[in-house]
Amino acid sequence: MKFPENWLRQHVRTDATREQLSATLTAIGLEVEEMEALGDNLDGVIVARIVECAKHPEADKLQVCKVDTGSEMLQIVCGAPNARPGLVAPLATIGTQVGTLVIKAAKLRGVDSNGMLCSAKELGLDADASGLLELPDDAPIGTPLADYLGLPDARFELKLTPNRADCFSVRGIAYDVAAAFGSEVVPFDATPMPALNDAALKITLGAGSDVPRFVGRVIEGVDATKRTPIWMAERLRRSGIRPISLLVDVTQYVMLEIGQPMHAFDRDLLKGDIGVRRARANESLKLLDGRDVALDDQFLVVTDNDRAVALGGIMGGADTKVTDATRNVFLEAAHWVPSAIIGRGRRLGLHTDAGHRFERGVDPELPRQAIEIATRLIVEIAGGAPGPVTEAVLPEHLPQPKPVTLRRARLARVLGMQVADADVERILRALGLDVAKSNDGWTVTPPTRRFDLAIEEDLIEEIARIVGYDNIPATLPGGGTRLAAPTETRVEASTVRRHLASRDYLEAVNYAFVDEALLTKWHAMELAVRLANPLSAELGVMRTALLPGLVSALGRNLARQQKRVRLFELGKIFMQPFKAGDAPIEATFVAGVACGPVADEHWGGKARDVDFHDLKGDIESLAALSGAKLEFRRPAEHTPSLHPGRSADVYRRNDDGTEVRIGEIGQLHPALQRALDLEHPVVVFELLLGPLLSRPIARARPLSKYPSVRRDLAFVVPETVSWADLRATVEAAAGASLRDLVLFDRYAGAGVESGFKSLAMGLILQDESRTLTDRDVDAVVTDVVSALQHSHHAALRV
Template sequence: MKISNQWLGQWVDHGLAVDALGHRLTMAGLELDAITAVAPDFTGVVVAHVIAVEPHPDADKLRVCQVDDGSGEPVQVVCGAPNVHVGMRAPFARVGAVLPGDFKIKKAKLRGVPSFGMLCSARELGLSEAHEGLMSLPDAPAAGTDIRVLLGLDDQVLEVDLTPNRADCLSMAGVAREVATLTGRPLKVLEVPAVPAACEDMFPVRLEAAADCPRYAGRVIRGVNPAAPTPLWMQERLRRAGVRSLGPLVDVTNYVMLELGQPMHAFDLAVLDGAIVVRRARAGETLTLLDGQPLTLSGDDLVIADEGKLLALAGIMGGEASGVTDDTQDIFLESAHFVPMAVAGRARHHGLHTESSHRFERGVDPALPLRALERATQLLCQIAGGTPGPATVAEETSRVPVQAPITLRPARVSRLLGLTLPPERMGEILLALGCQVSGAGETWQVTVPSFRFDLAIEEDLVEEIARVHGYDNLPSQLPLVRPDITWLDEARVDPRRLRSRLCDLGYLEAITFSFVDEALEARFSPDTRPLKLANPLSSELAVMRTTLWPGLVKAARHNLNRQQTRVRLFETGLRFVPEGDALKQEKVISGLICGALLPAQWGQAERPVDFFDLKGDVESLLALAGLDRQVNWRAARHPALHPGQSAELTLNGESLLGWVGALNPALEAELDLEMPVFLFELSLDKVCQGHLPRFQEQSRFPAIRRDLALLVDAALPAAQVVAVIENAGHQTLKGVNLFDVYTGQGVPEGRKSLALGLILQDLSSTLTDEEVDTIIHDIVTGLQEEVGATLRA
C-alpha cells in the first residue's frame, strides 16, 4: 500500500516527520518498506499560459510560441510538442531552471529562432513516462505559479507491506484510522452525504448467489461525459498510489477504492439487458476480460451477468463487452460486497491479480458499499456531469457477516503482556480502534467494527492493545528458569556429528521439499502408496515423500545442468510412510554422489566415483557409532537402484538399517542424468543409537598371526565367512582381517580364494604352537561344516 503523506494529512494531522511516522507504523505491525519522494528535484518550473503559436520558418515540426510566465512580459519559446495550442496552460522551465538529471535550461537558438526556456512534458519533470506532448494543466492556476507548489510535489510516499489479515488498511481511510489511534490525534472523518436522485431511472438487480454476495448496491447515471478531463489533483493522488489515470469513469472508481477501500465497477448501461444477475458461472461459459484475456469458467467462479450474457468476473475484473468506452453516455455504477471465500484463489486460478481481488480475498467492510456508491456518484457528477438515479441495494441481510462480541479480561491482558496497563487505557485503545466496549470489572464484552475481519478471539484484542501501546514499549524481562538436569545417553551419537562427518567428506547439506511429484515418487517407491495432499501447491508437489531420494536426485540434476559435474549432497529429514490408516514419520539420513572422486588436480588421475567410494563414506558414518562391525551388507534388489550394484544394510542381522547403491539405469535415462549417480539412505535413529565403549585389558604377552587361504563358493559373501570365524567362541581370537580375494588360474570354476589373517593372543600366557594349531583346526572344521570352505593347497 502506497500512502501519500500529504493526502494522509487531510485525514489526520499526525504531526510526525515522515521517517518517524514510518517507524510508528512498523512498530504497530504495518511494516514500512520504503519512503520515496513523489517527484525528483527540479527548480524554476512555473505555470505558463500560451498566448500565441506560429509555425517555425525553417522547421515543419516546430512552433514559435509566446507564453505568459507571470513575469509581465511575453516570453518566446520554440516548441516541438504536437498538442501545443493558444490558451493552453503547461509547465514552463525558465532560463536558469534545473530539471531532473541536473539538466540546466539556457538561452538557445533552434533553427535560427531564439528560445528563452522550455515547455515541458510530464516525463521531462520526472512525473510519468508520458511524453507524447506537453503536460496540460487546469485553467485555474495563475501564470507564474510554481509547479511544485501547485501539484504539491514536496511530498513523500510511504510504502507499507501489509500482512494478509490487515485488509482494513488497504485504503487511505484505514491507514488514517491507524495513525489517529497511534498518535492520539483526532480523525477527520470524510462526510459523504447521500446524492439526491435527479431522475427515476433504475436497473433491477437479482441475487442468485446471496451466500457469496449478500449485498449489491448500484445506481444509474445518465448523460456522463467520458471525455471530461480528470482533475489534476485526482490524477496526482492516483499516480502516487501507483495507479494510472484512464479517464474520469475509471479514475473515480479507482480513487474511491484507494480512499475508502471499496472496489467498484462501472458498466455501460446501453449494453445491459434486462437485469443484473449475481450468480455462479455455468461450466464452460466464456468471458473476455477488459484486458482482452479470454476465460473459460467453471461452477467455482462467481460472475456478474445480465439476462443474456456475462458482464464481469465478480470481485476481480470486468468484461470487455460491458466496459465503458469513449462513446459511453449512460452507466450503471456497481458497489458490492463479496465474501472472501467466493473470490479467494479464483484470480490466481486464472493467472490474474488485480487491486480488486487483492482486497476482496482479504475482506472488505460489508457496511461500505452504499457509502462508496454515494462518494463515487458525488465525484463523478462533479467531474463528468450526468444525472443520477436513486441508489438501490439488493441484499440478503441474514447472510451479511456480523461480528460476534468477544469476551476480554483486563487482568489477562496484563498477564500476557507482562506489564501493568490501566483498564482505562485499554478501553481508550479499543474505542480508538472502532470497537464498542460494554461491561465493567473483570470481564468486558467487546464488539469489533465490521471492517476488522481479523479480530475473533480474546488474544486478538490483547495483540491490538500491545500493538497500539507499542511493541517497543513492552518491558524486557528474562523468564524465570528452574534448571532441570536431564539424563544424557552417552552411547547415542548426536546427528550433528553425522552431518559434520559428511561435510568433512566433501558433501554439502541440502534441504528439499517434503512434497514431491507423484509420478517421480512412484519410480522410486512403486510398492508404496504415498499420502496425497488435499490442496497441493502444484502437480509437482502433490504427495508426501516416502524417501528423500527424489529431492536429492532433482537437486543433483539441477546442478549437473549448470555444469557442476562433481556433486555430493546429503539431507536429514522425515519420510512419510503410510501404515494402514496411520502415517509413519521416520527420520532418515540420505546422500548422493556423482562425478569425479576428487576435484581436478595434478597429483592423481581423475576417475569417476563408484559403489565402493560411497560404501566407504557410509562405513565412515557407521564407525562414529561403532556400528561398522555390527552392520551386514547384503546384495539385494531395490526398484530405484541398479540390479547389480545395490546393497541392503541390516543391523546385527535383524532390523533393516537402509540401502546403498547406484541409481537404476532406466531411471537415470528417464531423468536425463548424464553420469552414474550413487545413493544411500539410512535410518537416523538406528545410526545414532551407538554403543558405550568399555575398557578391555591389554595382554602383555605376544600376539600370533596365522593366515588362512580358503576356497569358497564364488557367490558366498566374505562377511559370512568372517562371521563364522568370529562366532566360533575362541576367547583368544582378537581379530580377523580379509586381505585378499582371488579368482582365476589355480582356482576351480565357481569358487574363489579368500586370504584371511587371524590374530590370536591370550591374557595369561604366551600361546604355544599346539594351542594355536588346535584353534585353527576348530575354525577350519567349522568353516567346512557351515559354508563348505576348504583350505587352498
C-alpha cells in the first residue's frame, strides 16, 4: 500500500515528525518498506510557460525557448522532446540546486540559457524522465512549484499482512495512527448528494451470498473531457497510480481514500438493467486491458440485460468503458465476498487493485458511502445531474459484527503487565471500536471493516501493538509445569532424524505444494489435491509423495558439482478424500534418496556407487530402532517411477503374523531418470512413518537351557524366485522350533543350470522344554525340503 504523507495527515492530526511516523507505523505492525521524500529542495523552482520554440542553430535535438516566468521572459535552451509553445512546466531559475547540479547562466552550443526546464525525475518527484513535467494549462505562472503541488511531501509504502485489509486505504491507516499518537480521526464528509433527476437502473442480485450488496447511480450530463485536478492527480501519482482520465481517476481516488473499489460504466453503452450472476461455461468477456478471457461458473460477472459487461470484483469490460466522449455515467460499488474472488484473477494472469482488496475483505458498509463521495467529486469537477442511489441488498448474507468480551484479568495475564482502564478504552475507541464497560472488563464490538477481530486474543493484540511491544516487560514464566514421560511404545521422530543423519544423510525440507508437471512425470497425479489459490502456477497441487521434491533437490545438488548426495525428508503427503465433502487425506512419510559413491573417496578400497542393497541396509537399521521386522518383496504391481528389476515393496511383519505394506525401495526407472535429466542412477525409498515408530514394550524371558541344533541346506531354484518367498515357506514349514534362518551363500555358474541359482541356508532349531533329537531335526528338515519342492520347484543340492 502506497500513500503520500500529506494525504494521511488530512485524516488524522498529529505533530509527529516524518521519521517518528515511519517508526511508529512499523512498531504497530504496519511495516514501512520504503519512505521517499518528495520535493524537499524545490526552492527556486517555479511554474513557467513556454511561449516560443525555435530550432537551435548548432544542434538538431535542442530548441531555444522563450519562457514566461510571470515577471520576465527568459531564454532557455532545452532538449526535451515534448517542449512546445504553450506548455506549462517547472523552471529551475538561476541559483537553484536540482539534485547535485546548481543552475547557472550558461552558453549551450553558443546560445545563452538562463535556467533549466525540468522533468519529474530531475526534481525527484517521479521516475519519468521521458520529457518535461507537464502541468495544467491553468497553473498560475510564477507560483513556486512546491506550493502548487502541495510539497514537500513523502511517499510511504507499507508491507501489510493479509489480516489487515482495512489498511488498504488512507483512512484505514489513519485509525491506527490516531490510536498510536493519542489523536482522533478527522470526521469525514460523506453527505448524500440529492437526486436531480429520475435516471436509474434496476439492479438484480443473482449470486446469493457471494455478492450481498450492490449500489449504483446514474449521473447525466458529465463533461468527461475535464482534466483531473492537480491535487487529485498528484495524490494518485504518489500512491503509485498513473492518472488516466477524470472518471477513472475519481474511482481510483475513492478506493485509495476509503478502501472501496469502484467502477464507472458509460451509461449509454449499457443495454438494460444491471444484474450480478455467475459466469457460464465458455462465456467470454473483453476486459479493459483488451484481452478476451474465457470464463466458467467459478467467476462472477456484472451484466446488462444478461450480457457480461464486467468481471466481478476484478476488472471492468472494454465494451462499456468510459471515454472522453462519455456524457452519462453509471457508478457501481459492490461488496464481493473474499471466497468468491480469491484466486480468480490469478487464474487469468491478472492482478488488480480491486481484486487485491476484495480477496482480503472490504467493509460491506462502504459501497453507498463510496457512491456519494464519487458523485460529489464528479459533479464538482465535471458537472452533471445525479439520479437517485439504487441499492440491492441481501441482509441475511451480510456479515454482522459480533461483540467480543475483553477481560481485564486476561489482558494483564497475557501481556504480563497492567494497562490502565482509561488507556484500554482510549485505544479501542481510537481504532473505531464500540466499547462498553463491564464489571470484569469490556464488551467490544468491532466495526464492519475489521474482519480480523473475532476473539478476545485479537483485542489483546490490538492493545499490545498500540501500547508498544517494547513497553511490555520481559518476564520469565512462572507456575508449575506438567512433566510428560515419553512413551515406551513409540520412537520419536527426532530419533529417526538423528539416526538417518548418522547414516550420512542430510535432511531436506521441501514445499508441500509442487508443480503439476512434476507429478505427471512421476505418474503421481492420481488423487492429487489442486489448490484453489496457489502461490504460483508452479505450485498448484499438493504433493502425493515426498520423492518428487526430494529427487528434484538431489538434482539441484548434482547440478552444482556435488558428486555424492544422500538426502532424507520427513513430511506429509496429501490426497483427495475417498468420500466427497471430506477433508483431504494426510499421511506422514519418511523418504530418502542417494546417488554417487557409497563412501567418500579414500585410498583403502575400490570405489563403487550406492545401490539397492545399501539403501536396504539403511532401512533395516532404521527399523531396528523400533524392533520392526521388515520383508522386501518383488512388487505385485510395477511402480512406473521405479526400475522393474531393481525395486521392492517393503512390508512390516506384526507379532501376530500379519503383514502390512509400508512403502517401497528401488532404483529410479531409466525413463524417469532421463525425463528428470539425471545422468547417474538414483536409488530411493519412501516409507509410511507410523509403522516404523510403533514399538512393542520389551518383555524379558529366560533363555532356553537346552542346546540349539543347526542344519545347513542348499537348494537350486529358478532365478525368478526371491529369498523372501523362500524364507516365508521355510518358516511356515519348520514350525515353532525354528529360532533363526540364515542365508549364507548364493551361487550361480558352473554346475548350476543357466537360469537357476543355488541358495545355501542355515536352519537353527531349538526347543524350550527339551533337547531336540536327531529324529525331531530330520522331521523338520524333511518338511522344509518338501515344502520348498512343492511351492518353488526347489531341488536339494548335494
